[in-house]
Amino acid sequence: MTEPLFVFHGIQKTFAKVEILRKVDLSLYPEKCTLITGKNGSGKTTLLKIIAGLEKPEKAEIEFSGKSHSWEKIMPDICKKIIYLHQQAFLFSSTVESNIAYGLRFNTMTREQRRKSVKKALELSGLTEFAKKQANTLSGGVQQRVAFARACILKPKVLLLDEPVSNMDRQSREHACHLMQFLKSTGTSIVITSHVPQYFDGLADMHFELVNGKLIET
Amino acid sequence: MEGLLSTIQQALQLLLYGDAELWAIVLLSFSVSIKAISLTTPLALLLAFSLAYGNYPGVRIILAFFNSLLSVPTVVVGLFLYVLLTRQGPFGDLRLLFTQSAMVIGQMILCFPILVALGYAAIQAADVRVWETARTLGAPRWYIILTIFYEVRYGLLAAVLTGFGRVISEVGISMMVGGNIMGYTRNITTAIALETSKGEFAQGIALGFVLLSLAFLLTALLSYIQSKNGGNT
Numbered sequence: 001m002t003e004p005l006f007v008f009h010g011i012q013k014t015f016a017k018v019e020i021l022r023k024v025d026l027s028l029y030p031e032k033c034t035l036i037t038g039k040n041g042s043g044k045t046t047l048l049k050i051i052a053g054l055e056k057p058e059k060a061e062i063e064f065s066g067k068s069h070s071w072e073k074i075m076p077d078i079c080k081k082i083i084y085l086h087q088q089a090f091l092f093s094s095t096v097e098s099n100i101a102y103g104l105r106f107n108t109m110t111r112e113q114r115r116k117s118v119k120k121a122l123e124l125s126g127l128t129e130f131a132k133k134q135a136n137t138l139s140g141g142v143q144q145r146v147a148f149a150r151a152c153i154l155k156p157k158v159l160l161l162d163e164p165v166s167n168m169d170r171q172s173r174e175h176a177c178h179l180m181q182f183l184k185s186t187g188t189s190i191v192i193t194s195h196v197p198q199y200f201d202g203l204a205d206m207h208f209e210l211v212n213g214k215l216i217e218t
Numbered sequence: 219m220e221g222l223l224s225t226i227q228q229a230l231q232l233l234l235y236g237d238a239e240l241w242a243i244v245l246l247s248f249s250v251s252i253k254a255i256s257l258t259t260p261l262a263l264l265l266a267f268s269l270a271y272g273n274y275p276g277v278r279i280i281l282a283f284f285n286s287l288l289s290v291p292t293v294v295v296g297l298f299l300y301v302l303l304t305r306q307g308p309f310g311d312l313r314l315l316f317t318q319s320a321m322v323i324g325q326m327i328l329c330f331p332i333l334v335a336l337g338y339a340a341i342q343a344a345d346v347r348v349w350e351t352a353r354t355l356g357a358p359r360w361y362i363i364l365t366i367f368y369e370v371r372y373g374l375l376a377a378v379l380t381g382f383g384r385v386i387s388e389v390g391i392s393m394m395v396g397g398n399i400m401g402y403t404r405n406i407t408t409a410i411a412l413e414t415s416k417g418e419f420a421q422g423i424a425l426g427f428v429l430l431s432l433a434f435l436l437t438a439l440l441s442y443i444q445s446k447n448g449g450n451t
Contacts, residue, residue: 079353080356084350086351088347090347093368102357103355106356106358107356
């Protein structure tokens with residue numbers, strides 16, 4: 001196996017005196033998909049948010065570029081390479097294309113390059129017909145696809161997907177899995193949490209179950 | 219009854235035939251209040267944001283303080299400011315008493331707690347995923363704040379309109395630190411008070427019409443904003 005992009009060591013998190021994550025270790029590899037399953041409230045979302053830098057752990061170390069760093073120190077640098085997608089996609093109250101272009105505003109692209117990039121992402125996600133529509137008026141499944149396209153366009157090193165296909169019908173689910181496969185082939189490490197591991201049979205390279213705050217390889 | 223009808227008729231004539239003195243008073247009122255609300259809004263909304271998203275001790279106490287200031291009488295603010303700005307006061311050297319600047323400062327003090335309290339309520343109601351999504355998509359901190367403000371824009375606009383309604387209709391501050399000087403610090407409310415005390419009701423009623431129209435307009439706007447806000451949630 002190739003060198004991991006990031007290795008998370010000893011992630012600990014407590015909520016209301018209950019230890020949700022107990023020294024969890026997780027390695028994220030390029031071009032690999034990691035599937036995490038577990039019961040409701042087992043800490044899957046918390047784990048993803050800690051990896052994305054959106055939630056602070058009590059303790060965690062991150063191995064990156066051959067060196068070990070504390071979560072607090074390295075997270076501001078590496079969180080730009082990691083994108084987290086909510087279980088229920090959140091779209092800003094603007095059009096679909098404006099949503100997809102959101103993250104591109106913070107890099108050095110010209111307006112024309114941005115426009116082309118958005119157009120390509122819309123085509124790839126089958127969302128061209130929705131481009132000018134208000135994003136929050138669309139169905140849950142389409143919103144999830146918009147959120148996915150908005151993340152993919154930024155070419156993240158790691159994409160964290162929290163129950164990504166839970167709101168989708170069969171056709172949208174297959175489309176999303178196809179996009180995930182494509183993204184994986186471009187070098188992105190994908191981490192998925194799901195109640196239904198069967199949906200990701202052809203996609204997941206590693207499968208862990210989060211039980212009592214520990215990740216167990218299945 | 220006849221006297222009242224004739225006074226209202228005179229008031230309407232003053233308004234419709236563009237009485238210069240009357241419209242100068244209206245203009246001054248709007249100028250002072252718009253300056254006050256424009257200068258206060260950015261700072262108040264940033265404080266509201268920091269109270270909603272900042273994880274520091276004392277947030278509840280600060281909020282309780284601003285909530286308690288919501289109904290502060292305008293004459294108390296006027297008196298407080300008068301004491302500060304009077305010749306013998308700590309800021310007497312600035313020679314601000316009986317100027318439009320003093321009225322602006324007073325109105326800023328008046329609307330600041332309204333903007334903080336209502337702004338906080340609007341920002342706090344924002345979906346936590348706005349912040350998380352903007353952050354994970356690489357937005358810098360200032361852009362995340364703008365994104366959140368945009369998502370709760372109807373609530374913030376309602377806060378600003380409420381603040382504006384309060385400052386344009388206040389009389390205590392303008393009277394005490396403005397001094398009701400004709401052509402310089404006389405605004406709608408102080409002019410109404412003066413004209414009424416002189417028994418000249420026509421101009422007072424005409425200015426009252428302006429304030430009432432503004433109140434109706436603000437209420438209609440707030441209702442519209444609330445309906446838009448409800449539609450989005």
